[in-house]
Amino acid sequence: MCRRDEAGLFFAPSKEPTAARLAREEAAKRVCARCPVMVECREHALLQPEPYGVWGGLTAAERRVVLARRRRREVELRKAAATERIAQAG
Numbered sequence: 001m002c003r004r005d006e007a008g009l010f011f012a013p014s015k016e017p018t019a020a021r022l023a024r025e026e027a028a029k030r031v032c033a034r035c036p037v038m039v040e041c042r043e044h045a046l047l048q049p050e051p052y053g054v055w056g057g058l059t060a061a062e063r064r065v066v067l068a069r070r071r072r073r074e075v076e077l078r079k080a081a082a083t084e085r086i087a088q089a090g
C-alpha cells in the first residue's frame with residue numbers, strides 16, 4: 001500500500017495546487033482507513049514526529065494539531081498535579 005506509494009498519494013509533489021493536495025490526501029486517508037496498522041502508524045508518526053505526508057490517516061497539519069492538543073493537556077495535568085501537591089502540603 002503506502003510502502004511503495006505507487007500512486008503518489010501519501011507525499012506531496014512539489015508545487016501541488018491546493019485542490020489537488022486535498023484530493024490526494026483524502027485518497028490517502030481512504031487507504032489508511034482500511035489499513036490494519038493505522039493506529040500504530042499514527043502513533044509512530046506523532047512520536048517521531050514525521051513532518052511530511054499522510055500517516056495513520058492524518059495529514060502533517062492534522063498531526064500538528066493533535067500534538068499541540070497533547071502538549072496543552074500535559075501542561076494542564078502538570079499544573080493540576082502541582083496545585084494538588086501545594087494543597088496537600090499546606
Ligand code: SF4
Nearest residue numbers: 002032035038041056
Ligand atoms: S495507516 Fe500508515 S501504514 Fe497504513 S496505509 Fe496509512 S500510512 Fe500506510
